[in-house]
Amino acid sequence: MRIGLLGTGPWAAMAHAPALDEHPELDFVGVWGRRPDAAKALADRYGVRAYDDVDALFADVDAVAVALPPGVQADLAARAARAGCHLLLDKPLATTVEQGRAVVDAAREAGVASVVFFTTRFVTETAAWITEQAGVDGWFTARAQWLGALFGHDSDSPFADSPWRQEKGALWDVGPHALSVLLPVLGEVRRVAAAVPGPGDTVQLVLDHTGGASSSLTLSLSAPAAAAGAGVELRGESGVTVLPEGTDNAVTALVHAADALLTAVHTGKPHPCDASFALRVTEILVEAETLLESGAR
Incomplete structure (x- = not known):
């Protein structure tokens, strides 16, 4: 091709x-x-x-x-x-x-x-984990943290000067990563129940899923380098499981x-x-952004 x-x-x-x-x-x-x-x-x-x-x-x-x-x-x-x-x-x-x-x-x-x-979704270990958890019933809640140090004072990332990242922040840069894990496992988002700003560009979201589960997301590009990292924890009838680290670059x-x-x-x-799934991610992020801009809790 x-x-x-x-x-x-x-x-x-x-x-x-x-x-x-x-x-x-x-x-x-x-x-x-x-x-x-x-x-x-x-x-x-x-x-x-x-x-x-x-x-x-x-x-x-x-x-x-x-x-x-x-x-x-x-x-x-x-x-x-x-x-x-x-x-x-x-x-x-x-x-x-x-x-x-x-x-x-x-x-x-x-x-x-x-x-x-x-x-x-395309890293071997994490993709397999997502597929496995999507086939498990009874998830009660999930906690996702996607914390980057892109905007830290000592950042040397080539992406730190990206105009769209500076304008839209973590919600739009790392929010899609978190949603790409949560949606196939917990199901469709019925509503963004809360959107709260934190330090720098940090955002905290609470999502209400149609299957009855809830999830919380902490997203940031302003975290201290020592606190940076990503993780997802699921809790439900089958116990507790966490997103594994991937080895693919x-x-x-x-x-x-x-x-x-x-x-x-x-x-x-x-x-x-596909693009339809990505559109749904955009719709959720727009809903969260609207809540943040309105100051609603």
């Missing part, structure tokens, strides 16, 4: 490009970016074409991988779908429901497959996501992490 990459930033260079290049069933065709010089530099690294015209890239490929800010991603993903390209997207799909729905509608109307890269996980896209293309069966 011929695939092109949209994006030239750190995530495109560190994860997407090497994953596309090493995948045995993908033909990595070229790179398009909003900065032509950066697109050329990344394309040259892999011996592929740098595209000045994104529509020309769409015309040359069967699929696109997108490593762009969510607002930019959503518009280009819908455009790519209308051009007949299958979609390997990043989380969050979009930061408005309208943009996210436009991607879902475009993909459905064009009959193209989509996979959204919620990292934990981001490139390997993205290769798995590309496998999932190929399977969806070949079988015609939607992947659980």
